[in-house]
Each structure stands twice: as C-alpha cells, then as structure tokens.
Amino acid sequence: MRTNVMLQLVLKDWRIQRRTIILTFVAGAAALTILLLGGQTPIVFGTVLFFVAMIFCACLLPMHNIVNEIKKQTLPFVMSLPVSSVRYGAAKLISTVGMFLVLWLALLCVALYMILGRHTLPNGAIPMGMILMGFPLIGSCLITGTALVSESEGWATAALAVANSSYGLIWYLLISQVPSLTKTWSGPVAVWSPAALKILVVQFAIIVVTLGVTLYLQSRKRSFI
Amino acid sequence: MTDYAIELKGVCKSYPFFDLQNVALRLQCGTIMGLIGPNGAGKSTTIRILLGLVHQDGGEVNVLGHSMPKGQIDAKWDIGFASEDMRLYDSMTLGWHIHFIKSIYASWDDGYAQLLLKRFGLNAEQKIKGLSHGQRVKAALLLVFARRPKLLVLDEPTTGLDPVARHEILRELAAVMVEEGRSVLFSSHNTQDVEQISDQITFIDRGRVIDSMDKEVYLDRWRRLRLEVPDGVALPTLPGVIGVQKAGRLAVAIANAFEEHLPNAYENSGARVHAVENMTLEEIFVANVEHSREVKA
Numbered sequence: 001m002r003t004n005v006m007l008q009l010v011l012k013d014w015r016i017q018r019r020t021i022i023l024t025f026v027a028g029a030a031a032l033t034i035l036l037l038g039g040q041t042p043i044v045f046g047t048v049l050f051f052v053a054m055i056f057c058a059c060l061l062p063m064h065n066i067v068n069e070i071k072k073q074t075l076p077f078v079m080s081l082p083v084s085s086v087r088y089g090a091a092k093l094i095s096t097v098g099m100f101l102v103l104w105l106a107l108l109c110v111a112l113y114m115i116l117g118r119h120t121l122p123n124g125a126i127p128m129g130m131i132l133m134g135f136p137l138i139g140s141c142l143i144t145g146t147a148l149v150s151e152s153e154g155w156a157t158a159a160l161a162v163a164n165s166s167y168g169l170i171w172y173l174l175i176s177q178v179p180s181l182t183k184t185w186s187g188p189v190a191v192w193s194p195a196a197l198k199i200l201v202v203q204f205a206i207i208v209v210t211l212g213v214t215l216y217l218q219s220r221k222r223s224f225i
Numbered sequence: 226m227t228d229y230a231i232e233l234k235g236v237c238k239s240y241p242f243f244d245l246q247n248v249a250l251r252l253q254c255g256t257i258m259g260l261i262g263p264n265g266a267g268k269s270t271t272i273r274i275l276l277g278l279v280h281q282d283g284g285e286v287n288v289l290g291h292s293m294p295k296g297q298i299d300a301k302w303d304i305g306f307a308s309e310d311m312r313l314y315d316s317m318t319l320g321w322h323i324h325f326i327k328s329i330y331a332s333w334d335d336g337y338a339q340l341l342l343k344r345f346g347l348n349a350e351q352k353i354k355g356l357s358h359g360q361r362v363k364a365a366l367l368l369v370f371a372r373r374p375k376l377l378v379l380d381e382p383t384t385g386l387d388p389v390a391r392h393e394i395l396r397e398l399a400a401v402m403v404e405e406g407r408s409v410l411f412s413s414h415n416t417q418d419v420e421q422i423s424d425q426i427t428f429i430d431r432g433r434v435i436d437s438m439d440k441e442v443y444l445d446r447w448r449r450l451r452l453e454v455p456d457g458v459a460l461p462t463l464p465g466v467i468g469v470q471k472a473g474r475l476a477v478a479i480a481n482a483f484e485e486h487l488p489n490a491y492e493n494s495g496a497r498v499h500a501v502e503n504m505t506l507e508e509i510f511v512a513n514v515e516h517s518r519e520v521k522a
Binding site for chain 2: 002003005008012015016072073074076077079080081082083084085087222223224225
C-alpha cells in the first residue's frame with residue numbers, strides 16, 4: 001500500500017515549524033497573562049502584544065514554510081517525491097493555514113479563559129475580539145496564497161505589507177462605523193448583533209474564496225520549479 | 226511494460242528567450258544515458274519535462290510506461306531524482322531526512338542506507354548546514370539511491386565536486402547499475418564523468434538534440450585526421466567529414482562517420498595524411514556542437 005504523501009508533507013512542515021508555533025503561542029499566552037494585572041495600561045499593553053504575536057506568526061509561517069522552500073532550493077527535493085504541483089499546493093495550504101489555525105484556536109481558548117474564567121475583560125468584548133482575531137487569519141491565508149501562487153518573495157512581501165497595513169485601518173473602520181459592536185463591548189454579556197454575525201460570515205467567505213482561488217491558480221500552472 | 230524507461234517524441238516547450246524544439250529521446254531499460262550539453266542547452270528543462278514538473282507545449286513524454294505530465298505521481302514512485310540545485314533542509318539532520326523519505330517509500334533499504342553512510346563518510350546525526358558541498362550532494366544521492374528506484378534521473382550531480390567525491394559518486398552509480406533493469410539518465414557538461422559510466426550519449430544544444438547514439442559507436446565513428454596540404458592541392462569534400470581547419474600547409478579534418486578509405490581519399494587528392502587520431506568524448510562534443518551551430522546558421 002502506498003503512503004499518503006500529502007499527509008507526510010504536512011507532517012514534515014509541522015516538524016520543521018514547530019518551534020515557531022510554540023514560541024508564538026507562548027508569547028501570545030504571556031501577553032494575555034498581563035491582563036491579570038488589571039488596570040487600563042496592562043489591558044491595552046497585553047491586548048496589543050497579543051495581536052502583535054498573532055500577526056507576527058501570520059507573516060512568519062508562510063514566509064518560512066513556502067518562500068524559504070523556494071529561496072533555499074528545497075522545493076526540487078520535495079517535488080522529486082511522488083506529488084503533483086496541485087497536491088503540493090494543497091499540502092502547503094493545509095500545513096501553513098492549519099498551523100496558524102491551531103495556534104489561533106489555542107490562543108482563542110486562552111483569551112476566552114481569560115475573559116470567562118478570570119474576568120480580565122467584560123464578556124461583551126468577546127464578539128469584537130473574535131472579529132479582530134479574524135483579520136490575522138485572513139491575512140495568513142492571503143500571504144500563504146500569494147506566496148504559493150507567485151513563488152516569489154517579492155509578491156509574498158507585498159501581500160504581507162498590504163495585510164499588515166490594513167489591520168489598523170479595518171479595526172478603525174469597525175470601531176467608528178459599526179456602533180453596535182462598540183456599544184456592547186464593555187457590557188457584562190456577549191451580544192452577537194446581526195452586524196457582528198455578518199462580519200464573521202464575510203470573514204469566513206473571504207478565507208474560503210482565498211483558499212479556493214489559490215488552489216485553482218495552482219492547478220493552472222504549466223511550469224513548476 | 227515498455228522496453229524504454231524514457232521516451233520523448235517531438236517535445237517542444239517555448240519560453241520568451243528559449244525554445245526546446247522537437248526533442249526526441251529514448252532510454253532503454255537497464256542502460257545509462259549521458260545527456261551532454263553546454264550551459265543553457267536545455268538539459269534541465271528536458272529533465273523537468275520528463276518528471277512532469279514542466280508541462281510540454283507539444284509532443285509525447287512517456288516515463289516508465291506513464292504518460293507525462295498526467296501520470297507524474299505514479300511515475301515518481303519509481304524515479305529517483307537529484308539535481309545540482311537541489312538542497313536539503315539546513316536546520317534538520319541527515320537522519321531526519323532519512324526518516325522522512327523512509328516514511329514515504331516502502332522500498333527504502335535500511336541496510337543499503339547504512340552502507341552508503343559509511344562509504345560516503347556521512348554522519349546521520351549531523352545537521353545539513355554543517356555539511357560541505359560534497360557531503361550535501363552525497364547526502365542527497367544517499368536519499369535517492371537507498372529508495373531503490375527503477376529510474377535514476379541525475380541533473381548535473383557532480384558539478385562543483387572535488388575529484389575524490391566525484392569518483393566516489395560515479396563508483397556508486399556504477400554499483401547501483403548492477404541491479405538488473407535499473408536505468409539512469411545522467412546530465413552533465415563534464416564529459417569525463419559521462420564517458421566513464423554511460424552506455425548511450427545524447428548531445429543537446431540550444432534546445433535541440435543534435436545527436437544520440439551508443440558511446441562506443443561515437444568513439445568509433447569520430448576521428449581526427451592530421452593532414453599536410455602542398456601548395457596547389459585542393460582538399461576534396463568527402464562524405465563523413467564535417468569540417469576541415471587549415472593553417473598554412475597543415476590541416477585538420479574531423480570525421481563523424483569515419484571509414485577506412487578516408488585517408489586514402491585524401492592521399493589520392495595529393496595531401497599527405499600524418500595521423501589518424503581517436504577523439505575524446507569532450508572533443509567529439511565540442512566538434513558536434515560547433516558543426517550543428519554552423520549548419521543551423
């Protein structure tokens with residue numbers, strides 16, 4: 001019986017990148033523990049550090065896992081294995097986005113524990129927090145897709161720059177243009193307003209479309225390495 | 226099962242500044258073919274096409290009975306590929322790479338891998354970034370050889386290696402061929418390496434296969450004739466002679482289809498034949514490329 005090569009490629013990436021994931025998780029979780037100190041400054045400081053860790057990892061994983069494979073010429077080694085460019089692309093999407101998703105979920109659990117279990121922030125902050133956390137996830141998919149399809153460090157860096165510079169703008173627009181979010185975020189109850197749900201659905205759709213387009217473009221390639 | 230490990234018919238691929246034109250190639254099962262060409266001749270493109278990594282614009286590619294690029298996954302289970310530009314993961318050990326390849330190929334031969342570790346003087350515990358260039362090439366070849374593939378495709382594997390490392394690798398390649406039915410396509414611009422181990426030679430230049438035949442036939446058919454041409458004597462144009470270079474009274478004729486009567490034909494024309502010399506593969510390669518470029522021009 002033949003081995004599932006895609007699975008082996010995903011596991012390989014996880015083994016190579018595990019240090020990055022663990023370090024980012026530790027940094028993100030440590031940032032959240034700052035919230036335990038209480039007071040406005042630790043809350044702002046801890047929250048900012050938490051998102052910095054997450055955004056850092058959203059950039060680092062695609063650059064390490066995809067761009068480095070091209071730059072350091074390990075791609076011919078991988079492509080000598082029984083795998084097509086489409087399956088290679090799928091394996092890279094699963095491993096890169098998967099790694100970030102696991103980290104994202106782990107940090108989400110820590111954040112929810114800090115809010116619900118340790119009451120460091122009011123429960124009303126949960127919808128806003130979920131939405132804000134969605135953007136680095138989109139950014140990760142966007143950078144991963146661009147790096148994979150373009151096979152270029154330049155394009156991947158451009159996608160990274162676009163994603164990173166848009167977080168601040170999008171968060172500002174959310175806070176200033178969606179009053180239903182800001183009205184309830186300091187309340188004792190998490191309010192899932194229609195606007196909040198709509199934003200989450202749109203975020204999910206963007207992720208699905210980004211991954212789908214990436215796979216489609218990968219399947220159209222006629223020259224690989 | 227086909228008699229050919231590799232069969233390319235009329236393969237074309239166009240790039241903005243390079244065209245692979247009508248490439249035809251056949252590698253019989255159980256033989257070693259040396260693919261020789263200058264830098265940028267199209268060796269690597271041809272190899273990438275036959276691995277399914279680059280899709281041809283036209284023509285047929287068949288590898289181990291699989292049509293490429295469609296059958297690339299099935300074909301690659303039995304292909305071992307290593308190229309000069311292939312690198313392993315710097316931060317991981319050779320042992321980690323062995324474990325990774327072993328997890329994919331059921332045909333992995335642990336005993337042979339251990340033997341190669343010893344023969345190549347490699348340490349499985351060492352990280353790739355700590356290895357020299359020669360050791361890295363050997364490590365990559367170990368990962369290919371120990372999976373016991375039916376077809377080995379090696380794209381300039383000996384480039385940049387010292388003579389000792391080159392000798393070790395060529396010796397191992399020869400040993401690998403002891404197993405019946407194994408085929409090797411070996412690309413290089415180092416004709417010495419190719420001459421040592423190949424059964425068949427294919428010359429490629431500017432995207433075209435310019436000649437392909439058995440090595441012994443090449444060495445047998447190509448000759449260099451050193452002539453003295455007295456004043457007033459015109460050398461005849463003889464079939465099988467692809468070029469004559471004159472310097473004063475001396476001339477050198479290169480024959481690519483040498484026949485015993487050629488020296489006599491020159492003598493009969495009034496020239497004197499001083500020597501009929503065998504040519505090395507490198508000399509044949511250079512003469513072949515120059516002739517092909519002249520004809521094309």
